[in-house]
Amino acid sequence: MTTLGSGLARGRRWLRGHPLAFDGALAAAVLACMVCASFTEPSTGHGPTFGVRAPAPGGVLLMVLAAAALVQRRHRPMGVLAATGVLAAAGLVLADPPAPVVISTVVALFTVAARTDRPTTWRVGLLTALVLTVAAMVAGSTPWYSQENVGVLAWTGLACAAGDAVRSRRAFVDAIRERAERAERTREEEARRRVAEERLRIARDLHDVVAHHIALVNVQAGVAAHVMDRRPDQAKEALAHVRAASRSALDELRSTVGLLRQSGDPAAPTEPAPGLAVLGDLVGTFRNAGLPVEVACADRDGPLPSAVDLTAYRVVQEALTNVRKHAGAGARAEVSVIRVGAT
Structure with a gap:
């Protein structure tokens, strides 16, 4: 049948x-x-x-x-x-x-x-x-x-x-x-409308929370600066209030972002952003892949700003990736990191 x-x-x-x-x-x-x-x-x-x-x-x-x-x-x-x-x-x-x-x-x-x-x-x-x-x-x-x-x-x-x-x-x-x-189109439009309304409500709540805590931090910081020399105990108390207010603001932001995060979204990274300090590990991965890499890195006088450090790391990573993909067999790479000027 x-x-x-x-x-x-x-x-x-x-x-x-x-x-x-x-x-x-x-x-x-x-x-x-x-x-x-x-x-x-x-x-x-x-x-x-x-x-x-x-x-x-x-x-x-x-x-x-x-x-x-x-x-x-x-x-x-x-x-x-x-x-x-x-x-x-x-x-x-x-x-x-x-x-x-x-x-x-x-x-x-x-x-x-x-x-x-x-x-x-x-x-x-x-x-x-x-x-x-x-x-x-x-x-x-x-x-x-x-x-x-x-x-x-x-x-x-x-x-x-x-x-x-x-x-x-x-x-x-x-x-x-x-x-x-x-009906299907109406349901989709209604869902989009509700999402937009919910985002607007969350934005208003975030604005209220952050504005409140920032105003409190500003007031307490002003108090601490005013009494720092004459009454250090009161200044310490004001700084403690600043710390508590900032921690409360961070907790509010973390809980709100946690609500917005989807179930399939990757978890927030807990490791620090990479920089030139881990350049040796990056070069080691390319060497293990069969690409000979020579590194010439000048001594640094001090730590770089985090944005500059991350950018330099990403530039080296992208350059070595391109060499590995497109240079063909027998290719070699040389990385020179030179710091010029003050930061």
Whole structure:
């Protein structure tokens, strides 16, 4: 059952991707039905009898033309309906015995009903049913009140109803899909709006906390500077308040940033930023990778600023990486670190 279901699903997908092939197969099936119906005599007392009559050559031609017109039913539904309607009327009036070309008209009418609005469907359907029923009653070989003539009216009405039902279902499914997409967009917009509001609230809270503690630190630092010489005990107390306020501000900032951090974000680094002090370790990793590196580093008079130290380390790291990637086999590198001027 699973294999059969998957095969049917693949077949449906292929037919959706090749609508002309589906319409060709449908036209062939409709032609087969019309030919079979042309060999059937429906007026016997015990129901239809097969093989009692044979279609006329003109009737066969009308059936082939009507079936061929169905291949274009998706692209020109109104034109195909008009063509099959004319051929069906000709089959009822001119062919002897009457050719059952009405079958193709029923399929064309279903296509029109499935692809247009309801008022157009019923106007076109009533016109088609009226023309074919009158043609069958006036020119048919059976009495005007026979069941064959009533059947023409019933089949055209059934085609209109079925096509309208298919169109309504498609419209319903499209409306549900559109509502779902609109709801999804609304949820995303609402989520973005809430994120923006939350960020604004957090920014206000941070501003209030930091401004409060910085103002407190400023006041206590001013007190400490004012009484440093005359009352050192009070100055120490003020500096203790400065330390407590700064620690409280840092704790507030750390807790707020912790709330903003996502679950997948990397943890904040605990090691100090690299600098020229660990240049030997960096060079050692490239030497272990097969790149001979010579280092010439002048004695430093004192520590560099952290930003300058980190920048120098990154420059050397990037340069050695480029040599390792692009210089090829047998390459050598020489690193010279020279400090010029005061910092």
